[in-house]
Structure formats: C-alpha cells, structure tokens
Amino acid sequence: MTEETTPPKRGVSLTAQIIIWVFIAGLLALVGFGLNRARNPMAAVGDRVPDFDLVYYKGYEYNGTAQMKLSDLRGKIVVINIWASWCKPCEQEAPELEKAWQFYKDGNDVVFVGVDYVDTPAGANEYLKKFSITFPNAPDLKSNISSILNRQMGVPETYFIDREGILRNVKIGPFASPGEIQSIIQSIQ
Amino acid sequence: MVAEFGYGILAVSFLVAIYSVFAAVYGVTKQSAAWVQSARRSMLLMFPLISIAAAALIYLLVNDHYEVAFVYEVTSRSMPTYLKVTAWWGGQAGSLVFWSWLLAAFTSAVTIRKWDRDIEFLPWVIVVCSTTLIFFLGLVIFYENPFARFWNVIGNIEPHMFAPANATLFTAQDGRGLNPLLRHPGMVIHPPMLYLGFVSFVIPYAFAMAALITGRTDDRWIRLTRRWSLWAWLFLSLGLVLGGRWAYDVLGWGGYWGWDPVEIAAFMPWLTGTAFLHSVMIQEKRGLLKHWNMILVILTYDLVIFGTFLTRSGVLSSVHAFANSPIGPLFMAFVTLTFVASIALVIWRWPSLHSETEMKSMLSREALFLLNNLLFMSVLVVCFWGVIFPLMSELFTGQKVTVGPPFYERATGPLFAALMFLMGVAPLSAWGNSTIQTLGRAMWKSALAATIITVVLFFTYTQNIIALIGFFLIALVLLVTFQEFGRGALARQKTQNENFFVALSRLMGRNRRRYGGYIIHISMMLMAIGILGMEAFQIETQGTLAQGESMKIAEYKVVFDNVASWDNNAQEVNYTRATVKIYKGDQYIGELHPRKDMYFSGQPMSIPGQRSTMRDDLYVLLVDWQPISSTAATFKIFVNPLVNWLWIGSLLFFVGVIFAAWPDRDPAEEPSRATRRVSHTSAAD
Amino acid sequence: MKKSLYILSFVFLVSLLFAGAAFAQSSTPPTDDQVNAVAHKLYCPVCESTPLDVCPTDACKDWREQIRTMLAEGKSEAEILTYFEDQYGARVLAEPPKKGFYWLVYLLPPALILAGAVILFRSMKAWTTVKADAPNPVEATSAKKDDYVARLEEELKKQK
DSSP states (O other): OGGGGSOOOOOOOHHHHHHHHHHHHHHHHHHHHHHHHHHOOSOOTTSBOOOOEEEOOTTOOBTTBOEEEGGGGTTSEEEEEEEOTTOHHHHHHHHHHHHHHHHHTTTTSEEEEEEEOSOOHHHHHHHHHHTTOOSOEEEOGGGHHHHHHTSSOOSOEEEEEOTTSBEEEEEESOOSOHHHHHHHHHHHO | OHHHHHHHHHHHHHHHHHHHHHHHHHHHHTTOHHHHHHHHHHHHHHHHHHHHHHHHHHHHHHTTOTTBHHHHHHOOTTSOHHHHHHGGGTSHHHHHHHHHHHHHHHHHHHHHSOOGGGTTTHHHHHHHHHHHHHHHHHIIIIIOOTTOEEEEETTEEEEESSOOTTEEEOOOSSOOOOOGGGGSHHHHHHHHHHHHHHHHTHHHHHHHHHHHHHTOOSTHHHHHHHHHHHHHHHHHHHHHHHHHHHIIIIIOSSOSOOOOHHHHHHHHHHHHHHHHHHHHHHHHHHOOOHHHHHHHHHHHHHHHHHHHHHHHHSSSOOTTOOOOOTTHHHHHHHHHHHHHHHHHHHHHHGGGGOOSSOOOOTTSHHHHHHHHHHHHHHHHHHHHHHHHHHHHHHHHHSOOOOOOHHHHHHHHHHHHHHHHHHHHHGGGSOSSOOOHHHHHHHHHHHHHHHHHHHHHHHHHTOOOHHHHHHHHHHHHHHHHHHHHHHHHHHHHHHHHTOOHHHHHHHHHHHTHHHHHHHHHHHHHHHHHHHHHHHHHHOEEEEEEEETTOEEEETTEEEEEEEEEEEEETTTTEEEEEEEEEEEETTEEEEEEOOEEEEETTSOEEEEOEEEEOSSEEEEEEEEEEOTTTOOEEEEEEEEEETTHHHHHHHHHHHHHHHHHHSOOOOTTHHHHHHHHHHHHHHHHO | OHHHHHHHHHHHHHHHHHHHHHHHHHHSOOOHHHHHHHHTTBBOTTSTTSBGGGOOSHHHHHHHHHHHHHHHTTOOHHHHHHHHHHHHOGGGBSSOOSSGGGHHHHHHHHHHHHHHHHHHHHHHHHHHHHHHTSOOHHHHHHTTSOOHHHHHHHHHHHOO
C-alpha cells in the first residue's frame, strides 16, 4: 500500500454513482425479465387467460360470428388447439380433434377453437379441407395468441379453459384418441 | 464405478477451490505467508484434479457407457473415437467441465510463475480465479452433472447421480449421438478456441481486481497480464473465425456471419478485449486512462460470462441455443455479483486511479487511441442494444421483434470505416504530441497512392461507392503500415549501418509488440477485403434444372448432371448428392457436388459444393430435387467475391499475434527482477 | 423508302418488346430469384435468426409459396412485407418497423455514442488545457524537423 502516498484526489460524485447503479439495476431487471419469460414459457395452469381477439377463417366462423374476443366465450369450456399445416404431428391428431368436436358440438357447452400458427391461408385451407375440420378456426394474427399462451414454443398444443376463463389443462403434443380429449374436458366440468 | 469416481473427484476439487479462497483471505487478514502459500498449493492442485475427472468423463464417452445420461445424449456407437472425445464439449454438462478444466489449467499456470515482488497480488488473484472456478464446478456438481446415470425408478427412467431407493441401473442400447451439425472439424475446434479465449480473459481480470483490492493501481497489473490478454484475444479471435468458417461450410446459407445473437455474444467480449489491448498501451506509455482500463477488463470478463449466460439460458432463443436449463438464474446471479462487486471496487479506488500525466495534443497517438476506444465501445453499444432490444420490446409492447443484419450493418458499417481510418492515421502520430502538419507530412504519399488505387478500381472493377470507400481505406492502411515498416528499417539502416533486411528484422525483433500489431493491422485489412467483397458484390440465383440444363451466374455456367440418393445406416443418415459441371465462359473447369444430408433424427444439413479462388468462390447449394425420377433439381448458387481473403487474413492474423505475444528472453529484465526480489523478500511476509 | 421501312420494322420490334414486357409482368410466374429477393427480408419464427430465403423448414417453404402467389398477383415488395407483418407480427421483419416504441432501437445507440463522444472530447479538452499553461519547448522544435529517427530510438529505449 505504498502507493497511497499520492495526494488525495476526487472520487466519483454521488450523482454519477446513482446514475451508474440505476443503469446497472435497470439492465439486470430487463435481463431478469427475459430470463423469467424463458423459464416459464407457458401460460400457467390455474391462472386467468389474458384476453385476445379471434378473427376466424371464412367458412370456419363461430356460429356465424366472424370476429370475437376470447372473453365472449365466457360460460363455456373452451378448447384452444394450436396447429399448423406444415406440422406433421398436427395431422395425427386432426381427425381425433374433429371426432371429439362432433361429440360436443350439439351440447353448446364446449367450444373448440383451432388457432393456426405461422401458416399461409392456402396451406391452412388445404389442411382444413383435408381433415374435414368443422370447428371454428382462426389464424394466429401477429402470432399474438401463441405468444400469450405458449410463447411460440411449438405445435401442436392444446389449452383447456374453463367457464370462468381459467386455464385448467395444457396438452403438449398430439392427442392419441378422442377419449383423451374427452377425459380432460370431463375433469374440468 | 468410473462415474462415481469422476464425480467424487469433481466434488473434491470443488472443496479444494473453496478452501483456497478461505486460505487466501485468511492469509491476507492474518498477514500469514504460510496460509497464502497453502492457498497457492491448493490452487496448483486444481488442474491435476479436474484433469482426472475429465479423463474419467472421456473414458465413459469413448467406451459407450450409455448408462450415463450425458454419454447417451452426445455420443452413439456409430461415431468415430475422435468425435466421442470431442463430444466432451458437445453438450451443456460436458462443456462446463471443459471450461473448469481450462480455467484450472490457466490458474495453475499463473500461480506457478515467480511472484517475487508481486506477492501481494497473489492471494487476490487466487480468490478471483477460485471463485470463478467454484461457480463453474458448482454448476457441474449440483445442476449439470455429466456423471449422472439413468435409473429405473418404478418404470420411469430418470437420471440421478446416486441410486434412488428401489432403483436399478438402466443402460440404453445406443446413444442419441452428437448433433450432426457439430460433427464438422470447424465445430470440433471452434468451441475450445472460444472457451480458451473466454477463460484466459479471467486472468487479466483477476489481476485487475487484485490491483484494485491491494490499492497497487500503477500499471504493474497490466504489464503482468499483457501477454495473457494477447493470448486470450488470439484464441477468442480464432474461435470467431473458425465459427464463421464452420457456418460457411456447413450451415449452407452462403455466408459466414449472420449477426445471430449467439455470434454477437462471443463478439462483444472481443470488442472490449480489442479496445483493452489498445488502451493499455496508453497507460503503459503515458500513465493515462487507469480507470478506463479497469472498466474495460471488467466489461470483458463479465461479457464473457454474460455471453455464456445468453447462449445457455434460452433468454434469446436462437439456432445455437442449448436447451433451457436450470443454470440460467445462477449465471444471472454470478454476473450480477461479479459486475456489481467490480464496479463498486472501481468506484472505491477511483481517487487513486488518476492519471499521472496530461494529454498534450488532440492529435497525439494517445488521443487517437482514445478515439479508437470510443469507436470500439460504439460498436459494443450497437451490438448490446441490438441483442437486448427484443427483450425490451417484449416487455413494453408484448411483441417480439427481430433485430437482424440490416440493423447491425447499417449501424456498424460507418464505425468500422472510422476504425479503419484511424488504423491509417494512428501509426503515424507520435506519443505526446502531433499536429496536422506532422501528420499530413507523414501521410500524404500513402493517401495519394490510395486515391490513385481507388480511381483505378473505379474504372476497372466497381462503381459501387461504399465498396470504393472501403477499398480506399484498406489501401490507405496497408500503405501506411508498409511505410511504417519501411521507414523504421531505413532509419535503422542509416544509423546502424545494416543492410535493409537485417535492419527490418532487427527492428521488428526489438519491438515485437508494435510490429506484431502492424502485422495484425495488415491481416485485418486482408479480412476487410473479404468482408467487403461479400457485403458489396455477393450475387445469388436460384433455379430448377432438368438434367443437362444450365444456369448462368456472373461468368459461370452451371450444368446439372445428375443427383443420387442413398442411405448410410451406420451413420444414420441419408445422403443426396448432386453433380454439376462448371464452366467459366465456355471453358470446362470442373465438377461440384452439393449435398443434402438428412439425418434419421430429422436434422437436415446442406453441404455446399465450393470452388474457391482468390477472385471469388462459386458456392452451389442443392435446395430440392425430385426424389423418384432424379431428373430435375433446384440449386441455389452464390458467387462470393474475394471471400478467400478473409481466411488468408485470419492466417496472417494468427502469425501476427504469435509474433507479438511470443515470450521473449529479455536479458534486460532478469537482473532487475533479481534486485527487486532482494528488496521485496522482507516486505513479503 | 427503304429507310422508312427500316424505321417501321424497328418500331414494330420495339412495340413487340414492350408487349412482351407487359406480358411478363402479368402472367409469367415469378422466378425463384424474385421470390428470394423478398424472402431475404423476412424472418420466419420457425427458424430463428435465419432469413426466410435460406430456411429449409416446411413452414418456410409455404411462406415462399405465399410470396410467389402474391408476386404473381402483381403485389409489390412493400405490400408483401406489410402483409406478412400484419399476419405474423413485427418479428418477421429483419429489423423493427420504424414507428412508435421501435424508434428506440434506432435512436438510442447514436444518442449514447454521441454522449460518449462529448464526454471524451470534454475530458480531452480538460487534459489539454491543463497542459497549455505550461508550454513544452520541445514541442515547438520537434515538430519542424523530421524527428522520426530520434522518436523511434526513444521509443525503442522505452521498451523495457
């Protein structure tokens, strides 16, 4: 510590120190936020699902309504299936989903909504025809819905929302049978 | 057995590292040289210990021990032995062990040196290195254990280190194998180089912290770690270049650098490191910028950790990203801890870091070096902001955005141009003072010659303004640098009566750092030629060809000959290989074989067919083909002008850094050190 | 006479050329290069950090077909980019659109760099003015002569 003999000099002013630490804290908070999102990509089961718009494909409207909010479906059980026409596992489950929908559609208590992720209208149309899908389907405009539900992690994924708008179950990957879908819906009712 | 042994050794080295920190701190507080020596010895123990653990891991990898989860994930029976060894750093857990091993090697090397008059640094260097090591070993032992094995727990297969109750060991038949993208030779050496660069920057940082803590804030710490910084910089640069080469050869998009967040994460410490290498010279020569050098070395260290964090935590998803892993928050905590502590230390020592002399002229070399630092920091700001902005956007607007190449190119282009201009001016300026007149007198010949070259290029090669500016700057820097070599040698020739070449080699030998630096500048300009060629003149075309049909690009003609597809079951891959004939004008110049490998795991790989010359690369990609008839195929063809200069430049770069950093027998230093030792033995205890 | 025939045939040829050009615009399918030129400016969320023109996934193939269709419909590049942005969000663009909050990405770096330059300039000024009080006699003379040899030797000596 022999060098300490030099005459005392000016330190860092308090203002500068405050600025530096606020800046560092802000930066860390930002990265912390990113980290938190990365670690919890899915909407949490048990939480209320944030509202979003559904703008249906032509011919795949909900009871003739072309555009609505998720909250307009309050009071019903909503099954949101995220899919894409380029996704092979989605093709596996498409017929099962349609079968399950046929089972529920007359009860008017359970609504299936397909959400088409990163897809082209042409591809979507072909896919919907190919599997004779009849339940409402909407494109994931601006990737908004998938960023709320799963932060764009993958397809297919299916979200089960109860009558109060609370997320109750998430299925990642394709369903093996309509029975699997039915049993999840039953557990919510 | 081997797995438990390896894990046990890691656990022991973890404890030894903790002990060394305590011993070092205790030694300092109690003024006990014995305790510091004990800390030093335990530090020296780390390298052999972790080497043994690494050997155990390699043993498991090479001998197909698929009961070990890590071995299962990164190797498979069909892989050749050398790939099984290099799979060591092909997965998260293994690469953390690799990191620790390198760090242990470097810290051992640094503790083994003669400390003599720097003995007061020793305990703190040990504390910093060991703390870093504790962090990495802790990650390995508690979170990402490469020795964990599969256990069959009531029907579920789970990886655990120790047998859970009622579990039996489960051994998989075969492993999943290393990601085929990582099997390329470039990818085999690229990570070790990058890690070497990352890890060796820990040493200058440790010395800087030691200087701050002890209050010995003169330039001693810089002189001690000068070579370390150079080597670290060399490895980091080579890592970056090899990564680029790998992307060029394997990723199949016609380029070597895509401004991907993962690339930028490795580029950021390079920027601060480069700024540091320049600004330490000012402190050595003029005693200026002590604060700044501290901040730069702290930034470099924390950007290394931060970059590792970014790529491994999934914060920014990216093509390279390791799977989401539990270590994200720990990395975050470690970056926070070290960064906050270091900055606090700098603020605490701020008064004693004041400059010893003043700046004399705004055109002096130190002023130009400051400008150089400003530019490097500006590039850093652009890069950092571009990487972090998608997070900002998601936080404030809920929308993800992409910050891609156009942003970085536009923002950094002028900055790099300014850096090149400085590279042309600074070598001519003098330490202490320079004026417009002295600079102008030194520069005008080179500037005139560069202008003439640019005019010639304008009439013969290109009318592209940006490219011409680039070529002008490249020519200027090259000419000025050659002029520096020439002037120095001539001056020596005159005063020492030597022949020109003898004078040149003696001159370079006497001042290796300076002339090594100039070689590096030249190499940078060669690389700049390649980069400029790609940025300004790359052309591409795509088309579907029937057999015998051809496609033209620049003066090349590409004729589709045939395409064949076959399975290689041993390697678990399907190859599709096309043959195209290449003509330049009407002259046949050879065949190329672009390939598409489809691994059974679903991983595709496009290997381009390349014909490389100094003038340009013809780079042919097989995009698509008709699987049954094989009569037509789609090709994407790039002509990448001048890109070879990039690789040549990197070779010269390697030479330049080696030249500058090679340890020399400096006869003048030994006796002075001996005298210092005498004066310091009393102070040491 | 001969000349006018020549001109006539030339006019005819030119008009044919124009007709050909108009024809090409309306109904020949867009080339891969035209598609790639647009695709290069887009980033498909399925393959991150890879421009659309070189991304090999099926999703991206569909996107490129979509671009081809829109080009065939006579849509301009700007229209196609806007369509993709509306459909899939701002993240498909190679850089954030220049509006609202996104201006921050463009404005902050230059602001910081400028601030850095100002700080640097001011501190350099401060350092040099300290010096100006005590003029250095060496400076006046050394600038005149070619002091290169002396300077070099001095620097070599300083190298320990």
